[in-house]
Amino acid sequence: AQSVTQPDIHITVSEGASLELRCNYSYGATPYLFWYVQSPGQGLQLLLKYFSGDTLVQGIKGFEAEFKRSQSSFNLRKPSVHWSDAAEYFCAVVPDSGAGSYQLTFGKGTKLSVIP
Amino acid sequence: SQTIHQWPATLVQPVGSPLSLECTVEGTSNPNLYWYRQAAGRGLQLLFYSVGIGQISSEVPQNLSASRPQDRQFILSSKKLLLSDSGFYLCAWSKGRTYEQYFGPGTRLTVT
Numbered sequence: 001a002q003s004v005t006q007p008d009i010h011i012t013v014s015e016g017a018s019l020e021l022r023c024n025y026s027y028g029a030t031p032y033l034f035w036y037v038q039s040p041g042q043g044l045q046l047l048l049k050y051f052s053g054d055t056l057v058q059g060i061k062g063f064e065a066e067f068k069r070s071q072s073s074f075n076l077r078k079p080s081v082h083w084s085d086a087a088e089y090f091c092a093v094v095p096d097s098g099a100g101s102y103q104l105t106f107g108k109g110t111k112l113s114v115i116p
Numbered sequence: 117s118q119t120i121h122q123w124p125a126t127l128v129q130p131v132g133s134p135l136s137l138e139c140t141v142e143g144t145s146n147p148n149l150y151w152y153r154q155a156a157g158r159g160l161q162l163l164f165y166s167v168g169i170g171q172i173s174s175e176v177p178q179n180l181s182a183s184r185p186q187d188r189q190f191i192l193s194s195k196k197l198l199l200s201d202s203g204f205y206l207c208a209w210s211k212g213r214t215y216e217q218y219f220g221p222g223t224r225l226t227v228t
Contacts, residue, residue, distance in 0.1 A: 032215050043206055043219035044160075051215075090159065094215045103150075103175075104217055108159035 004093050006107035013081050014115045021076040021110050023091030032094040033074040034104065035065055039087045047089075050074060061085070086114040118143035122207050122220040130228055135180075135194040137223050139207030142188065147209040149190040150217060151182055154204040166190060202227045 005024045013019055025031055032051050036044040048059025055067040065076045074091060091107040119142045129135060141147050151163040162175045164182035172182050179198060183191045190207060204224050208217040 034216060036219075041222070041224070043221045044208075046216055046218065049216050103162055103165065104160075104215075106160040 004091055004105050004107040006089075006091055006110050008110045009108075010111045010113065012113040012115060015083050016080050019076075019078045019081045019085070019112070021089050021091075021112070023074045023076065023107060024072050025074070025091075025093050026072065027093060030069065033065075033067060034092040034094075035059065035063070035074075035076045036090045036092060036106075037061075037087050038090065038109075044090065047076070081112075081114055083114045083116060086112055088112070118209070118218065120207060120209055120218060120220040122205075122223050124223060125221065126224045128226045128228060129197050131199055132196050135192070135197050135201070135225070137192040137205055137207075137225075139190040139192075139220055140188055141209045144188070144209070144211060146187060147211055149184060150208040150210075151190065151192050152206040152208065154206060154222075160206065164192070197227045199227050201225065 003026045007022050034049045035047040037047050038044045047063050048057050048065055050057050050067045056064060058064050063076055063078050065074055067074050076089060088109045088111045090109045092104040094104055121140050123138055148167050150165045152160045153163055154160050163180060164172055164174055166172050166184045169184050169187055172184060180192060180194050192205060202225055204222050206222045207220040210217045
């Protein structure tokens with residue numbers, strides 16, 4: 001079955017440290033890929049997206065993500081984490097099925113805690 | 117710019133009572149609209165989506181229903197709530213074939 005996997009349920013990092021959140025997908029074709037962030041009790045905010053082209057994409061708030069087809073991964077990174085980055089992060093995929101479906105399939109999320 | 121509103125923000129309802137959650141989008145026309153439910157540790161579950169007025173697709177069979185009476189209005193309803201309907205409900209919109217979705221602030225529903 002097609003799926004999106006975020007292997008880490010909870011990650012804790014120190015403020016100023018680097019961050020990498022993992023996302024793997026199981027779709028055969030090249031999907032459209034997204035990362036969203038959710039602060040407690042809030043809606044989701046789009047951080048960045050990948051459709052095609054350069055496999056390293058830049059997003060808001062200093063985040064970037066790299067698409068690696070060989071590993072079916074789209075990992076999110078940030079070189080220096082700020083306390084305000086503490087939130088839950090969701091990877092999402094639209095399969096490039098061409099069927100006209102606009103649905104997103106979400107991973108179960110990774111909760112990020114930041115130690116001052 | 118586009119904005120999306122949801123209300124109420126918080127709702128506590130007894131089992132068996134009806135439900136109506138509303139979502140409206142401003143600043144765009146003919147958006148695709150979505151209802152998601154988020155339960156702790158389970159990510160987001162797509163409940164309904166709509167590509168136009170009166171066009172509703174259901175993803176999960178349940179006692180919830182959705183309607184789109186106007187272009188930028190999406191309503192989630194239930195005639196009789198179950199305990200299992202508790203959760204955080206999110207509305208989202210997207211435009212045409214752009215795929216990225218933009219989310220509202222959500223409604224926290226607690227069924228007691």
